[in-house]
Amino acid sequence: MSKINLGNFLKVIRSKWNIIVTIISVLGVLVFSFIPDMNDNFFKLFVFLGINAIVWTLIEIKLKLDEKNPNTTDRFDGLRNARSHILEHIYQCMKTNKSDELHIEIVGVRFKMIGDMMRDIKDRIVKKEIISRNVRISLYAVNPELLRHWNFSKTQSNSSSKEINEEHASFIELSKKEFLKYNDLIEFKSNNIKVEVDFYNTFPLIYSFKIGDEHIYWGFVAWDNSGEDFKLPGNPCYYLKKKHTHFNDFHKILSNKTEFYKSCKIADYDG
Numbered sequence: 605m606s607k608i609n610l611g612n613f614l615k616v617i618r619s620k621w622n623i624i625v626t627i628i629s630v631l632g633v634l635v636f637s638f639i640p641d642m643n644d645n646f647f648k649l650f651v652f653l654g655i656n657a658i659v660w661t662l663i664e665i666k667l668k669l670d671e672k673n674p675n676t677t678d679r680f681d682g683l684r685n686a687r688s689h690i691l692e693h694i695y696q697c698m699k700t701n702k703s704d705e706l707h708i709e710i711v712g713v714r715f716k717m718i719g720d721m722m723r724d725i726k727d728r729i730v731k732k733e734i735i736s737r738n739v740r741i742s743l744y745a746v747n748p749e750l751l752r753h754w755n756f757s758k759t760q761s762n763s764s765s766k767e768i769n770e771e772h773a774s775f776i777e778l779s780k781k782e783f784l785k786y787n788d789l790i791e792f793k794s795n796n797i798k799v800e801v802d803f804y805n806t807f808p809l810i811y812s813f814k815i816g817d818e819h820i821y822w823g824f825v826a827w828d829n830s831g832e833d834f835k836l837p838g839n840p841c842y843y844l845k846k847k848h849t850h851f852n853d854f855h856k857i858l859s860n861k862t863e864f865y866k867s868c869k870i871a872d873y874d875g
Contacts, residue, residue, distance in 0.1 A: 680841040680843070687717065694725065711861070712811050730791050739798070742802070750805050751773040807834065812858050822842055
């Protein structure tokens with residue numbers, strides 16, 4: 605038998621092994637069922653082979669389905685709908701992390717919904733519902749001073765818009781103080797859990813949650829032309845898990861974005 609023929613033969617065996625084993629098993633069971641006085645061990649052997657062929661075929665189907673899943677991107681109708689999934693993935697990663705640092709990177713706009721999520725995380729840590737170590741949570745929001753100086757046509761003449769921007773800016777500043785106080789909690793100190801807060805000095809275009817090297821959530825910040833403001837509600841939120849074909853691409857892009865936020869600051873607006 606030539607090398608080419610042998611290679612083809614082995615390829616057929618490898619791709620059709622479960623069918624071949626199943627046929628052999630069925631034939632063996634039939635033969636030894638109708639032949640009297642034969643050793644019962646042979647009958648059990650062929651039954652065993654048949655069961656194994658079925659089990660491993662099911663495993664093979666499962667693996668093939670899993671291979672397809674990474675190429676699908678989950679979509680949620682807004683951050684509010686994705687909230688519970690994001691928190692669940694954060695908790696999963698925190699619970700399994702004990703030695704290496706788990707870095708959770710969250711880029712928001714004004715800390716509204718992210719603030720609620722941070723309080724949920726803090727409460728579960730304090731109540732010891734989550735036992736975790738070596739976690740660093742980096743939070744980003746638009747610089748309050750940039751918010752105060754937004755120079756859109758309506759905000760120049762509309763005093764109510766200026767008041768709203770001032771409220772948003774004050775809320776971000778208060779949220780920063782609140783989140784940094786978490787570092788003083790004994791449950792945070794004893795387990796080396798740290799919270800960092802930083803500001804970016806550009807208009808908000810994308811929000812994101814980067815949970816270690818396992819999960820990514822992100823979405824676009826839409827512009828509301830009528831109100832001359834940016835908004836999150838109603839915009840789709842997308843999710844990629846680590847096995848997704850494009851996970852590393854998005855991971856690098858989002859990481860690079862926060863590197864830019866940290867290293868390229870406008871002096872007058874540094875928070």
